[in-house]
Amino acid sequence: MTEAAFTPRVFSGIQPTGHLHLGNYLGALKRFVETQNEGVESLYCMVDLHAITVWQEPEALRRATRELTAGFIASGLDPEKSILFNQSQVAEHAQLAWIFNCVARMGWMKRMTQFKDKAGKHAEQASLGLFAYPALMAADILVYHATHVPVGEDQKQHLELTRNIAAKFNHDYGVDFFPDTQPVIEGAATRVMSLRDGEKKMSKSDSSDMSRINLTDDADTIAKKIRKAKTDPAPLPEAPDGLLDRPEARNLVNIYAALSDRSVDQVMGEMGGKPFSEFKPALADLAVDRIAPISTEMERLMQDPAEIDCILARGADRARGIAAPILHRTYEIVGMVGAGGA
Ligand code: TYM
Numbered sequence: 001m002t003e004a005a006f007t008p009r010v011f012s013g014i015q016p017t018g019h020l021h022l023g024n025y026l027g028a029l030k031r032f033v034e035t036q037n038e039g040v041e042s043l044y045c046m047v048d049l050h051a052i053t054v055w056q057e058p059e060a061l062r063r064a065t066r067e068l069t070a071g072f073i074a075s076g077l078d079p080e081k082s083i084l085f086n087q088s089q090v091a092e093h094a095q096l097a098w099i100f101n102c103v104a105r106m107g108w109m110k111r112m113t114q115f116k117d118k119a120g121k122h123a124e125q126a127s128l129g130l131f132a133y134p135a136l137m138a139a140d141i142l143v144y145h146a147t148h149v150p151v152g153e154d155q156k157q158h159l160e161l162t163r164n165i166a167a168k169f170n171h172d173y174g175v176d177f178f179p180d181t182q183p184v185i186e187g188a189a190t191r192v193m194s195l196r197d198g199e200k201k202m203s204k205s206d207s208s209d210m211s212r213i214n215l216t217d218d219a220d221t222i223a224k225k226i227r228k229a230k231t232d233p234a235p236l237p238e239a240p241d242g243l244l245d246r247p248e249a250r251n252l253v254n255i256y257a258a259l260s261d262r263s264v265d266q267v268m269g270e271m272g273g274k275p276f277s278e279f280k281p282a283l284a285d286l287a288v289d290r291i292a293p294i295s296t297e298m299e300r301l302m303q304d305p306a307e308i309d310c311i312l313a314r315g316a317d318r319a320r321g322i323a324a325p326i327l328h329r330t331y332e333i334v335g336m337v338g339a340g341g342a
Contacts, residue, residue, distance in 0.1 A: 006179040007041075007147075008041070008147050008148065009040070009043070009144055009145060009146045009147055009148070010035050010040050010041065010042040010043070010147075010148045010149070010150065011044075011045070011140065011141050011148075012028060012032060012043075012045070013044070013045040013047040013050070013137075013140055014029075014044075014045075014047065014072075015046075015050050015051045016046045016047070016048055016051050016061060016065040017051045017056065017064060017204060018204035019067070019204065019214040019215065020068065020216075021202055021203075021212040021215065022213040022215075022255065022291070023152065023189075023191075023192035023201065023202040023203070023212070024152075024215075025075065025291070025294075026188075026255065027151070027153070027190055027191070027192060028150065028151060029075040029077075030258070031184070031186070032044055032072070032077060032150060033075055033076035033077055035148075035150060036076075036077060036078065036081050036082045040148070042082045042083065043082070043083040043085070043144055043146070043319055044072060044082055044083070044084050045085060045087050045140060045319075046069060046072075046084075046087065046312070048061060048086050048087050048088045049087045049093065050087070050133060052129065053129040053130040054118070054127070054130060066302065066305050066308045067216075069084060069308050069312060070298040070302050071215050072084055073297075074215075074295075074298040074301060079314070083318045083319050085313075085315030085316040085318075085319050086312050087140065090143075090316050090319045090323055092324060092326075092327040093136065093139050093140055093143055094136070095139075095327055096327055096330060097139035099139075099330060100165050100169075101132055101135050103135075103165050103168050103169050104134075104135045104138075104161070104164075108161060109132070109134065111157075112133075112134055112158070112161065114133070114134075114157070115130060115131055115133065118130060119131075134158045134161045134162075135165065137162065138158075138161060138165045141181055142166055142178045142179075142326075143327060144319070144323060144326065146179070147179050147181060147182060149181055149182070149183055150186075151183060152185065152191060152192075153190040153191040154191065154201060155183070156183060156185060159181065160183075162181055165178075166178035166179065166180060166181065173334070177330070177333060187258055188254045188257035188263065188264055189254050189255060192254070193247065193248075193251040194206060194208075195211050195212065195213070195226070195228075195229040195230065195251075196208055196210060196211040196229075197211070197230065198230070198246075198248035198249075198250065198251050199247055210225055210228060213226075213287065213291060215291060215294050215298065216295050216298060216299075218295060222288050222291055222292060226252075226283055226287055227284060229248070229280070231248050231249060231252070231276045232246060232248060232249065234246075235273055235276070236249060236271055236273060236274050236276070237272060237273070238268075238272045238273045239268060239272060240268045243268075252279070252280075252283060253268065253271070255287070256271070256279075256283050256286060259286050259287060
């Protein structure tokens, strides 16, 4: 393996916990499809080991992993072109994560805001896995020497940690083995906000289902959620800078831009100055047009779970083919007997 010559390779993952929502679609899935279609080698992973850092009912986890896979495919990922698999079928992730647990420093981990958000006031009751979560995420990426990771804004800090772990490993062992992975956080919708509160991220854990559009929602539900989305009474501003202090309006414009593959400037050129009574129906039509077919296709794919399992098993074989030699070489660098070396 030639070290320091890193061919472009994309990796990203989504947790199989609950339904996919519009934030996952615009911040991640839609961009995965664009990357796949640019022809870069891409791996997309259902991160089931990450999911169990908080309690998951086994049956619900199995279903969510299959549903997530269906969501990937229904969004346009082609299992022949991209490698689609679930994390636990490729043991190399967990194996490299252990090495990274020994590279990452406690101080780094304690600064992770996602842990603080998720553990809240009950950090003593949180699992050790939840604390170590970002080291496993670094392993997901680096076990493939991935050079680019498309994600939403909320994953930025984890990707900085990934780069720190790679740099410390390279430095400690005097090698240039792991790449300096680049986060790819691009587009109008890297942080889609709740439809009920423009200051809060759209998320699966929000107790209000009206706060998000799920990829499993049917056309009527999607339209209703947009109709009822919180807004202020003023019409849309004439120009984009008028959106700065209007979080709800800004969020809906960003969603419109991302769904229609246009820039915010272009959308404002068309919609600026219009009242929400005109803008919302246009947005609802667009969202139904883009999301409802995904939901229908997911439902169809979920009729055949055996086929989904087959796709994941095939993807895992292909993924292992890349990960195994990288893990082997890592063991060799670290000094594990049996992995080669003097
Ligand atoms: P997860 O499962 O929370 O989210 C999956 C992807 O969706 C993006 N996302 C959003 N984007 C825009 N607006 C939103 N409201 C929104 N909500 C979620 C996330 O940024 C993410 O890209 N730790 C990761 C999973 C992971 C991973 C990895 C990602 C594990 N290993 C390796 C990349 C590389 C997570 O919990 O994502």
